[in-house]
Amino acid sequence: MKLQPDQFNVPFISAYEPGWIEVNGHKYTGSLVISSVSGCSPWSVGQFETLNAECFHELMQFKPELIVFGSGRTLRFPKPLWLAGLMQRGIGVESMDTPAACRTYNILASEGRRVLVALLPLEDATPSIFQISSHKM
Numbered sequence: 001m002k003l004q005p006d007q008f009n010v011p012f013i014s015a016y017e018p019g020w021i022e023v024n025g026h027k028y029t030g031s032l033v034i035s036s037v038s039g040c041s042p043w044s045v046g047q048f049e050t051l052n053a054e055c056f057h058e059l060m061q062f063k064p065e066l067i068v069f070g071s072g073r074t075l076r077f078p079k080p081l082w083l084a085g086l087m088q089r090g091i092g093v094e095s096m097d098t099p100a101a102c103r104t105y106n107i108l109a110s111e112g113r114r115v116l117v118a119l120l121p122l123e124d125a126t127p128s129i130f131q132i133s134s135h136k137m
Contacts, residue, residue: 010036010109013102018122021102032119035062036109043118048072053082056093056118060085064116066092066108070101072120098122 011034015022020029023040031043045055048071056078059067067086069078075097083093096104098119105117 011039012109013106013117016099016102016122021119021121030121032121033059033062033116034105034119035064035116036105036112037064037114038062045118045120047123048076048120051078051082053085056082057085059116059118060089060091062116063114064091065114066094066116068101068104068108068115068117069093069095070098070117070119071095072098073122075100 011023013021013023013034014025020027021032022028023032023034026040028040028042031045032040033043034040043055044058045051056067071077075095077095078093086093094104098121101117101119105115108115
């Protein structure tokens with residue numbers, strides 16, 4: 001499946017593999033936050049087990065309308081208490097595994113949405129590059 005963003009001025013996730021995520025041709029390692037408005041920055045989370053309310057609170061600075069949370073290789077949900085501050089400000093949060101979060105972010109960002117994706121890295125012993133093509137279908 002080939003994907004083409006409707007808007008070309010947003011950060012676009014083009015590939016990922018255990019250990020890195022590629023955004024607009026640049027590889028990033030570790031946990032990552034990508035804003036459709038302000039670009040990429042590291043996220044202060046090492047792994048799912050170290051998450052807490054503060055980790056999600058720091059995402060408010062980007063002022064998104066929606067946060068897509070990529071929980072790593074498998075789908076895991078953050079505790080509702082950790083998301084309370086976001087919900088009180090009307091910021092929606094969707095949880096999914098990191099591959100699904102990458103694809104969902106690309107779709108929403110290309111539609112012009114104020115979306116933020118907060119990604120935990122894939123941890124897997126078997127590397128297998130997943131590439132998202134940016135060529136027209």
